[in-house]
Amino acid sequence: MIETLRTSGHRIILVLILLSVVALRVRLIDVPLERDEGEYAYMAQLLLQGIPPYTEAYSMKFPGIYFIYALIIMLLGQTHTAIRTALLLVNLLTIGLVYLIATHVGGRLVGLASALCFALMSMSYRVEGLWANAEHFVLPFFLSGLLLLVRETRRCSLWPLIGAGLLLSTATLVKQHGAILSGFGLLYALALVWKANNSARSRQFQKTAVLLCSFATPVLLMMVYLI
Numbered sequence: 001m002i003e004t005l006r007t008s009g010h011r012i013i014l015v016l017i018l019l020s021v022v023a024l025r026v027r028l029i030d031v032p033l034e035r036d037e038g039e040y041a042y043m044a045q046l047l048l049q050g051i052p053p054y055t056e057a058y059s060m061k062f063p064g065i066y067f068i069y070a071l072i073i074m075l076l077g078q079t080h081t082a083i084r085t086a087l088l089l090v091n092l093l094t095i096g097l098v099y100l101i102a103t104h105v106g107g108r109l110v111g112l113a114s115a116l117c118f119a120l121m122s123m124s125y126r127v128e129g130l131w132a133n134a135e136h137f138v139l140p141f142f143l144s145g146l147l148l149l150v151r152e153t154r155r156c157s158l159w160p161l162i163g164a165g166l167l168l169s170t171a172t173l174v175k176q177h178g179a180i181l182s183g184f185g186l187l188y189a190l191a192l193v194w195k196a197n198n199s200a201r202s203r204q205f206q207k208t209a210v211l212l213c214s215f216a217t218p219v220l221l222m223m224v225y226l227i
Contacts, residue, residue, distance in 0.1 A: 010108045014099055014115060018092055021119050025091065029084045034131050037083060044069035045078070053226065063222065064174035065134040087132040090140060095119050097143035104150055134175035141171035142181045149185055149211075158210050161189075165214025173222055186215065 033041065043057055043066040053063040069083070076082035098118045103111030122129045122136075129136075145167030148160045168185045171178035189208045 010112060013112055014096075017112075017116055017119055018095060021091060021095065021123070022088065024123060025084070025088045028130055029081050029088075031080070031084065031130070033080050033083065036133050037080075037131055040065050040069040040132075040134070041073065041078075041083065044073050048074060061134065062173050062176050063226070064170065065137060068137050068174065083132050087136060090132075090136050091119075091122055094122070094136070094139045094143060097140060097147060101143060101147050101150060104147070135177065138171050138174045138178040138181065141167045141174060142178060142185070145171065145182070146185050146188075149188055158207065161207050161211045162214040165211045165216075166218060169215045169218040173218060182215070186211065 039059065043053065043059065046056060047053065047066055047070040053059075053066055072083060072086040076085055095115050095118055099111045099115040101111075102114035121127065127135075145164040148164040148167070151160070164185065168182040172182050189211050192204055192208075
């Protein structure tokens with residue numbers, strides 16, 4: 001009974017954190033687009049017109065963010081408020097993923113503290129948290145892949161590892177900075193191989209190979225598409 005009350009209390013606090021984020025971000029829902037957002041929206045419009053990336057407009061960034069913006073425009077409309085709404089939803093999702101990972105590693109109290117800290121920092125203008133820049137959209141893919149890794153790497157099924165590889169790779173395709181975060185996830189998997197005993201090392205090495213192959217697949221597919 002006490003444990004149930006504690007669980008409910010933690011969930012209520014998490015909901016309050018999320019509602020506070022909604023209350024703060026809704027006030028900024030009508031803020032005009034800034035430079036990078038305008039670039040992403042323009043490239044997304046070209047994609048929706050059937051024009052491939054880097055043909056009529058060029059950028060140094062990977063193409064994933066343009067496809068995400070195209071999806072936002074297609075679903076929510078070609079307005080700045082649609083992009084702000086998408087940012088709000090992605091931020092809430094990211095906070096939830098931070099909570100799940102931190103809870104898995106350090107318990108519910110650590111999860112709540114991590115969610116609150118991230119919620120506050122992700123809204124800071126010092127990290128450009130008020131604008132729908134690519135970094136916001138890198139995090140859900142990376143954190144989802146990392147969550148699969150920390151939960152599933154010691155189990156027998158390979159499907160979570162395939163999913164983790166695809167998500168980490170997608171995070172890299174959204175923006176190249178995601179490669180640093182994805183590299184952390186791959187290093188985590190390699191660390192498990194190093195720590196495994198001799199009887200389990202072969203199986204863990206096989207899992208890592210599956211992870212690497214699934215990580216490479218979206219990158220190769222994107223290269224083929226661009227060619």
